[in-house]
Every structure is written in C-alpha cells, then in structure tokens.
Amino acid sequence: MKRFIVFLLIVIIAALGYFYFTKTGIFVERKSPKKTVVFTVDDLKLEIFYNRPSKRNREVFGALVPFNEVWRTGANEATTFETNKALKIGNDSLPAGKYTLWTIPNDTSWNVMFNAKQYKWGVDETMKPMRIPEFDVVTYTAPVQNLENPVEQFTIAFDNSTDNLSLTLAWDVAKVVVPLK
Numbered sequence: 001m002k003r004f005i006v007f008l009l010i011v012i013i014a015a016l017g018y019f020y021f022t023k024t025g026i027f028v029e030r031k032s033p034k035k036t037v038v039f040t041v042d043d044l045k046l047e048i049f050y051n052r053p054s055k056r057n058r059e060v061f062g063a064l065v066p067f068n069e070v071w072r073t074g075a076n077e078a079t080t081f082e083t084n085k086a087l088k089i090g091n092d093s094l095p096a097g098k099y100t101l102w103t104i105p106n107d108t109s110w111n112v113m114f115n116a117k118q119y120k121w122g123v124d125e126t127m128k129p130m131r132i133p134e135f136d137v138v139t140y141t142a143p144v145q146n147l148e149n150p151v152e153q154f155t156i157a158f159d160n161s162t163d164n165l166s167l168t169l170a171w172d173v174a175k176v177v178v179p180l181k
Helices: 002-024
Strands: 034-042 042-052 080-083 085-091 093-096 097-105 109-115 138-142 145-159 166-179
Touching: 034 145, 042 145, 093 138, 097 166, 109 166, 138 166
Parallel strands: none
Antiparallel strands: 034 042, 042 080, 080 097, 085 093, 097 109, 109 138, 145 166
C-alpha cells in the first residue's frame, strides 16, 4: 500500500509539473513577448524595456486601448525608459535615470509621460494603471501620424536617421514621435 501511495504521489507531481511547464509556465510563449531596445551613440545610451501586444484582428485605439485614459504603453510589466545622460524633451529636461513610460492616447495626439517611480507591473488587480501622476517628470504631447499599413505588434524604437533623435511608438495605424535632444 505504501508503494502505491508513493507511486501515486510521483504521478501527481509529474502531471502538475508537466502542466505548469508546458501549458501555463515557463515554456509557453507569451502572447505579448518581452523586448529590450538599446540605442547608443557617442557617450549616450538609451534603453527601453516593454512587452509587445499584437493587434490580432482587434480594434486597438478607442477600444482595446481606450482614448483619454492612461495606458501602460505595452502589456504586462510596466514599460521602462533609461538614459545615462540628461535629455531635452519638448521644453522640459529629463535627468539621467530610469523611468516608467505611460501614455494617454487619443485620435489626434498622445500625452507621453516619463514617471520617476518604478512599478513592478503595469496595472493593479482591477486592471487600473498603476501610474502615480505626482511622479511624472516630463509630459510631452505628440501628434498622431496615421499609417497606411497597420503595425501588427506594438513597437517602440529609436530613430536617428536624420540626425534628429526621436523615440517612436507605433501600433495598428497610429504612430507618435517624441523628439529627444
């Protein structure tokens, strides 16, 4: 009888381990994969960490991502922006450091906020963004550029193609550009 109980426990542990590692655990590919983007030029180093949700035939802005509400700017963990040098964004200065990046999208412009507080996750248990506005260091309003070809997966990138460095955010048919100096 003892051998049967031990055998049964081993089978249960194996089944639970299989389920964890293959169905919901560490071997399952995320629907919104993690991405780190690094930009370096001379002695400037910028880094973005975010999660990339996909459109998947959904209406994105104004539906999945409501207009005029704070968005965690990606999925899952809070999006982070790190710079080793002070930057000028619009008329404001962003000191060197690590920030969380938040946005308030609407159909004509987005408010892009660099927040000094680090948040482990982008939303709380009720799916409300965790951003605390008092920690916003810089807020920049960027006009929306409408894209002809939809971007399937949310993308954040640095663009220095014309020697004017900028941070770009694009998804579905919307793109915003934040100039960095």
